[in-house]
Amino acid sequence: MIAYGRVIDAFRDHGLVVIERGGNSATAQAPGHSPADRSVSIRAIEGQVLVHCHSDETATVLDALGLAMSDLFDNPHGATYQYDDGRIVRRTPFKRFSQGGNTKGTTLFRACRLGEATVVYLVEGEKDVLAIESLGGVATCNAMGAGKLGMFDLTPLYGKKVVVVRDMDEPGEAHACQAIALLDGHAEVELVAPAAGKDAADHILAGHGLDEFVPVVAPMPEGVHKLSDAAEDWWKWQQAPADEVRIFPTPWPHLNDVIAGGLHPKRCYIIAGRPGGGKTIGLLNIGQFLGESGHPSLIFSMEMSLLEMVSRVMAAGAEASYSHITRRELDQWDLRKLELYRNGGRVDETQLYMMDHSTLTIEDMFAVARQMKHAVGLDAVLIDYIGLVTASKGKRERRDALGHVMKEAVKMAKELDIAVVIASQLNRGPEQSSRPPVLSDLRETGDIEQDCDGAFLLHHPQIDGIPTGEIEFIVGKNRTGPAGVIVTLPWRPNYAKIGT
Known part of the structure; x- marks a missing residue:
C-alpha cells in the first residue's frame, strides 16, 4: 500500500478532493477540474497502484501532481x-519484463490458489x-505473455469454470483462442x-465488477470464409473486365471447358472416384445441401482455390453453366439464374x-474445426481430398501418413460430434475394365476401408462403351x-451437380 x-x-x-472507498480504492478530482469532478480512479493492488483518468490523459495527470511512473510502484x-x-x-515501471529463477518452470501464476x-x-x-x-476473485496467467499458454501446466484449471478475459488487441485475441482450444473438453470455458479499456485491469479500474465483463463469441479462425462473403469477391471476379483477368489454358480445349441423407454425427464417410469422376462435385453438393439446410459445414480443399469452389457452388445452386462461369462468358439466361440464386436469400x-x-x-484441420465449433457451431467437415493432406510430423511413409489422416478424422x-466426409481416389483398375469399383480399389492404404463408417464408390455405367x-x-x-446397395442418379457435370 506504499x-x-x-x-x-x-x-x-x-x-484536490479524494474519496476513499474501502481502503484499497478511491476516486479523485482531476487537476484543473472542479471539486465536483471525480474522473480519476485509483486502486491498490499487490506491489503497485493503478491510476486512470477518464477526462484527461493519465500521464498528464501524473505530471501535474509531480508523480513519475516509478511512483506507482511500492518499489x-x-x-x-x-x-x-x-x-x-520482473516488470519495470515502463513495462519492460525480465525473468529469473526457474525460467523452465511450467506452473501458472498463483497456481497454489486455484485448488x-x-x-x-x-x-x-x-x-x-x-x-x-x-475484488476477491481468483485468477491466473502464464509467464511470457500471449501465445505461450501451451507451454504451461493447465491441469489446475481442469473441471472448473474458466472465464477467459481477452486483451483487446490482435495478440490478445489469438491468446484467447489458444486458451479455448487447450481447455476444450477439460473445463467449462x-x-x-x-x-472498458484494453484488459482486465483497465476494466476494474474503470469501476466495473467481475460480473460486468462482456460475453463475446469466439472469433472465427483465420482463413475460413462464409459463402456469402466469398460470393461477393467471386461476383466481382465474375464481372471484372477481361483485361483484369489472367487465364492460363491447357493445350486441351475440352479439358479447359471441364476444369474447374443421412449423415450421422461421430461417423466418418468416404466418397471415392477416379479423377474427374465426380468425387469433388459430390463432396461440394453434400456441403452445399447441408449448409442450405441450416447445418454449419466446413470444406477444406487442398486443390481448389476459393473462387473455384464458389464457382462450382454457384453453378449447382443456380443450375447455371459451369463452363460459362469458369470462362466468364455468361449468357443472359445463366446470368439471370445466378442473380436469382445469389439475391434470393439462399446464399x-x-x-x-x-x-x-x-x-x-x-x-491443422482438427484445430480449425474445433474453433469453428465454438464460434458458430459445426455439424460436418468435408475434406478434398485425402491424398493431398500434408503429412503430419514423423509420418514419412505415404501409407502411414494416409492411415494417420483417417484415424485423426475419425477422432x-x-x-x-460431427460428420466427416473425405474424398478419396480409386485405383485405375475399375476405370480400365469398366467394372464397378469395390472397397479394395480404395487407393494406397487399407486404413481408409478399415476406419471409415461408410464408403460411397462412384461409377459411370456404360452401354456398348x-x-x-x-x-x-x-x-x-x-x-x-x-451395404452393396447401388443408388443411381443423373450425372450433370455441366452444372457441377449430381442429381436432379
Missing part, C-alpha cells in the same frame, strides 16, 4: 512476481491477476472482454464455410444400414 498512500497524498497535497524499480515453481518475473476455486479468471498478465484478486442463409489452404495437416468426428449419363453411388460400406 504507492497507494503516496498517490493519495499527492492529490491531497495539491488541494521504484517496478514489480516482482513470484511463481510457485521458482520462476521470477478450491470453482471459477477462475484466465488473463494475459500478472497485473490483471492482481487486479482481479483486489467462457470468453469475455473488458467493458446469405447458407451455413457453408470454406478454407483453401494447400498445406494443411489433419491436426475429429467423435470428439466434435457409351456413358449412360448417370452416376452410381455404390455403398461399399455402411455401419448404419445395408
Whole structure:
C-alpha cells in the first residue's frame, strides 16, 4: 500500500478532493477540474497502484501532481512476481519484463490458489491477476505473455469454470483462442472482454465488477470464409473486365471447358472416384445441401482455390453453366439464374464455410474445426481430398501418413460430434475394365476401408462403351444400414451437380 498512500497524498497535497472507498480504492478530482469532478480512479493492488483518468490523459495527470511512473510502484524499480515453481518475473515501471529463477518452470501464476476455486479468471498478465484478486476473485496467467499458454501446466484449471478475459488487441485475441482450444473438453470455458479499456485491469479500474465483463463469441479462425462473403469477391471476379483477368489454358480445349441423407454425427464417410469422376462435385453438393439446410459445414480443399469452389457452388445452386462461369462468358439466361440464386436469400442463409489452404495437416484441420465449433457451431467437415493432406510430423511413409489422416478424422468426428466426409481416389483398375469399383480399389492404404463408417464408390455405367449419363453411388460400406446397395442418379457435370 506504499504507492497507494503516496498517490493519495499527492492529490491531497495539491488541494484536490479524494474519496476513499474501502481502503484499497478511491476516486479523485482531476487537476484543473472542479471539486465536483471525480474522473480519476485509483486502486491498490499487490506491489503497485493503478491510476486512470477518464477526462484527461493519465500521464498528464501524473505530471501535474509531480508523480513519475516509478511512483506507482511500492518499489521504484517496478514489480516482482513470484511463481510457485521458482520462476521470477520482473516488470519495470515502463513495462519492460525480465525473468529469473526457474525460467523452465511450467506452473501458472498463483497456481497454489486455484485448488478450491470453482471459477477462475484466465488473463494475459500478472497485473490483471492482481487486479482481479483486489475484488476477491481468483485468477491466473502464464509467464511470457500471449501465445505461450501451451507451454504451461493447465491441469489446475481442469473441471472448473474458466472465464477467459481477452486483451483487446490482435495478440490478445489469438491468446484467447489458444486458451479455448487447450481447455476444450477439460473445463467449462467462457470468453469475455473488458467493458472498458484494453484488459482486465483497465476494466476494474474503470469501476466495473467481475460480473460486468462482456460475453463475446469466439472469433472465427483465420482463413475460413462464409459463402456469402466469398460470393461477393467471386461476383466481382465474375464481372471484372477481361483485361483484369489472367487465364492460363491447357493445350486441351475440352479439358479447359471441364476444369474447374443421412449423415450421422461421430461417423466418418468416404466418397471415392477416379479423377474427374465426380468425387469433388459430390463432396461440394453434400456441403452445399447441408449448409442450405441450416447445418454449419466446413470444406477444406487442398486443390481448389476459393473462387473455384464458389464457382462450382454457384453453378449447382443456380443450375447455371459451369463452363460459362469458369470462362466468364455468361449468357443472359445463366446470368439471370445466378442473380436469382445469389439475391434470393439462399446464399446469405447458407451455413457453408470454406478454407483453401494447400498445406494443411489433419491436426491443422482438427484445430480449425474445433474453433469453428465454438464460434458458430459445426455439424460436418468435408475434406478434398485425402491424398493431398500434408503429412503430419514423423509420418514419412505415404501409407502411414494416409492411415494417420483417417484415424485423426475419425477422432475429429467423435470428439466434435460431427460428420466427416473425405474424398478419396480409386485405383485405375475399375476405370480400365469398366467394372464397378469395390472397397479394395480404395487407393494406397487399407486404413481408409478399415476406419471409415461408410464408403460411397462412384461409377459411370456404360452401354456398348457409351456413358449412360448417370452416376452410381455404390455403398461399399455402411455401419448404419445395408451395404452393396447401388443408388443411381443423373450425372450433370455441366452444372457441377449430381442429381436432379
